Amino acid sequence: MPGFDQILSKRSIFKDVTVLSPHFVPKDLPFRERHISEIMTVLSPALKCQKPRNLIIYGKTGTGKTCCIKKIMEEFEGYRKDKGSSMQYVNCRIYNSRYRILQRILRDYVPELDKSGFGLPFLYEKLIELASTGVQMVIVLDEVDMVKDLDELVYTLTRSNDEIKKGGVSIVGISNKLSFKDALDPRSRSSLYETEMIFEPYTAEQLQKILLQRVDAGFEKNVVEPAAVNLAAAITSQESGDARFALKLLNKAGDVAEQEGRMKLTDHDVESARKMVELDLTMETVNTLPEMHQIVLYAIASITLTGSKYSRLEGVESGFLFSGEVYEEYENTCKKLRKRPRSTRWYKEYLNELDMLGLITTTPSGKGIRGQTTLIKMGPSPASIMEIVRPNLFGVKE
């Protein structure tokens, strides 16, 4: 048996793995200086006890929204000397309703809130009380599109300003979904969208720089070949421009090299890591989907695996399924699970969302083929989708 001595003295290609973690906030955030300074400008009135305009930030996953806001919060904390202003971060993936968010915001100020059982009116009153002492509150709602009753939340927070005498409440909403604006009702949309800012996906060149900065801090000297960084940047920009993906790619590639006992990380390692990282991300996406979406996905994977009955007959390219046969399979699966299938209107909505997440692609069939219909093709390998979804739905691995 090896001792810890032996294990720890083994040379590693990593100098500091935490630097490669998605939660790490680097000191410099290249290509986001302008965004950071604009956001700081919008929020700066809070530090003079005036109410900042509300702000919405949107951009795809991995464009640096969360780490920029965390950076700005550090600056804000460093600057605000008295208690005249506060900036609070709420992760709406976890706190996903008006009630939970208010409870989260007030928890630090109202000790009784640790015990639950208080109604919304009580929370609201506490919010007014707190702000009325003269506090300018900036509330950051990260992943704001996850909030179930967002219209109500925005209404509550905005309305509170009418009742607060000295202080105020401002909202910074951050969203990964571009389409989420349309889902809001017009009143909350216009309050939330007083200021808008977009984080564009990173280009290959930008990703390369971001990666190089992390390579220096995360890996031992001369371990990572430039070709590996270039490939990781190129693959990522092709797929999404998601910096998190690029970082994961390098991290996994490092694991691969290390497992093979090499002190060099090459572009081949990046290539081998690609499949694993894609599978990891697919898993994350699929596991957070609501059940009905997963059933639809299951239906698509199982028909893809057994082969479409119609595709060949109709001369459609293999891998493409007809919307109707998928719906039938979806109904069958619902029956097996003793769930009530939703109507086709909902089913189309599920398809849309799966498409937006990149799990499937849908295309209209054009005229001639069984009338007008939608063709569906699965993105990731159907076998791996099966492996992820089946235990979620049926509870056991077959």
Ligand SMILES: Nc1ncnc2c1ncn2[C@@H]1O[C@H](COP(=O)(O)OP(=O)(O)O)[C@@H](O)[C@H]1O
């Ligand atoms: N401009 C940048 N410079 C350095 N690292 C970045 C930059 N943008 C993003 N990252 C890194 O990419 C990862 C994802 O960023 P994050 O802020 O979580 O994205 P988002 O919130 O937009 O999904 C984090 O590990 C972060 O440190």
Ligand SMILES: [Mg+2]
């Ligand atoms: Mg984020």
